[in-house]
Amino acid sequence: MEVARKDAAVAAPGLFHHWRDPDPHAIGASAVEFLHRLRGPTCIHLTGNDSSRLRVVATLLHGNEPGGLFALYELLRLGLRPAVDMLCFIPSVDAAKQEPGFVYRMLPHCKDLNRCFTTPWGDTEVDRVAGEMMELIDAARPECVVDVHNTSGSSPSFGISTVMAPQHAALISLFTQRMIVTDLRLGSLMERTRDDMPIITIECGGAEDRESTLLAGEGLTRYFTFENVLEASQSEMSLEYFHHPMRLELAPGSEIAYGEHSLLADGVTLLPSVENYNFGHVGADTLLGFVSGALAGNLRIRNGNGELPVAEYFQLVEGRLYPKRKLKLFMVTTNPEIARKDCMFYLTEA
Numbered sequence: 319m320e321v322a323r324k325d326a327a328v329a330a331p332g333l334f335h336h337w338r339d340p341d342p343h344a345i346g347a348s349a350v351e352f353l354h355r356l357r358g359p360t361c362i363h364l365t366g367n368d369s370s371r372l373r374v375v376a377t378l379l380h381g382n383e384p385g386g387l388f389a390l391y392e393l394l395r396l397g398l399r400p401a402v403d404m405l406c407f408i409p410s411v412d413a414a415k416q417e418p419g420f421v422y423r424m425l426p427h428c429k430d431l432n433r434c435f436t437t438p439w440g441d442t443e444v445d446r447v448a449g450e451m452m453e454l455i456d457a458a459r460p461e462c463v464v465d466v467h468n469t470s471g472s473s474p475s476f477g478i479s480t481v482m483a484p485q486h487a488a489l490i491s492l493f494t495q496r497m498i499v500t501d502l503r504l505g506s507l508m509e510r511t512r513d514d515m516p517i518i519t520i521e522c523g524g525a526e527d528r529e530s531t532l533l534a535g536e537g538l539t540r541y542f543t544f545e546n547v548l549e550a551s552q553s554e555m556s557l558e559y560f561h562h563p564m565r566l567e568l569a570p571g572s573e574i575a576y577g578e579h580s581l582l583a584d585g586v587t588l589l590p591s592v593e594n595y596n597f598g599h600v601g602a603d604t605l606l607g608f609v610s611g612a613l614a615g616n617l618r619i620r621n622g623n624g625e626l627p628v629a630e631y632f633q634l635v636e637g638r639l640y641p642k643r644k645l646k647l648f649m650v651t652t653n654p655e656i657a658r659k660d661c662m663f664y665l666t667e668a
């Protein structure tokens with residue numbers, strides 16, 4: 319069935335398939351069926367009540383984070399007419415389709431799409447997807463962009479912004495009560511934020527958590543239907559802020575495992591229960607795991623300005639890893655692949 323064809327309105331032959339105002343009966347009986355009707359990176363155009371304005375939602379930048387796609391599918395199934403025109407980007411369709419489904423963040427041996435939104439644009443296919451997506455967004459002149467993700471572990475929801483501004487806070491408050499303001503630059507979509515086009519990231523919680531699916535659904539419904547999403551009343555804005563987090567990363571050449579005791583002769587073993595500290599406090603008596611070898615040889619900490627001494631924040635006591643001071647952790651993963659390629663968790667001083 320020809321459901322996702324190229325849109326004639328887009329000049330250059332692109333990587334994105336365009337689908338305009340999909341018939342609710344043509345999108346499949348489930349979100350998984352919907353995914354399998356998409357042929358690759360997809361942009362869905364929806365006509366709103368006020369076509370003089372447009373908003374963008376992006377989801378499935380990471381193939382293993384289906385929360386936003388599930389929520390979008392439900393809205394499409396309802397045939398809900400948005401307040402303004404909408405562009406809905408679903409780029410990592412191929413990664414998401416890899417069996418058993420929603421397991422791969424990106425295709426094997428490919429770059430992480432949400433690390434490719436930097437200029438000059440790179441020259442891999444993933445870079446071209448990022449470049450074309452940004453071109454389509456710029457051409458549509460949206461009033462704002464929301465990028466919906468799941469956390470890689472079980473976690474409460476939060477929003478992330480690279481700037482502390484009322485419009486960004488208003489967008490985040492449509493979804494969640496926690497706002498992280500980061501000066502870390504990784505090449506993510508939200509870093510393309512501008513005064514006339516605020517962009518934020520929503521982490522709606524773990525892909526397995528039922529609350530995160532509900533949160534994505536409720537937040538996206540507000541984003542689709544509210545007349546104004548860039549001004550929030552004080553009562554809606556009871557946000558808790560976290561400023562300028564640091565990242566705990568594996569040092570080059572080190573290895574990571576998860577277990578109840580040290581599993582590596584040379585490397586880092588974190589307790590699987592570190593996940594429970596998401597948005598909680600840890601202190602000098604909280605055992606986080608084990609390190610065989612030197613602390614600085616296995617772990618490194620980065621903030622927006624560069625690397626920081628690990629020993630200021632963590633300590634080893636006979637090979638056991640503890641915080642050195644009171645810290646708040648979030649985006650804790652227990653997926654070794656993500657810990658290896660991205661980071662183990664984010665932290666701020668409590």
Ligand SMILES: [Zn+2]
Binds near residue numbers: 432467
């Ligand atoms: Zn993600």
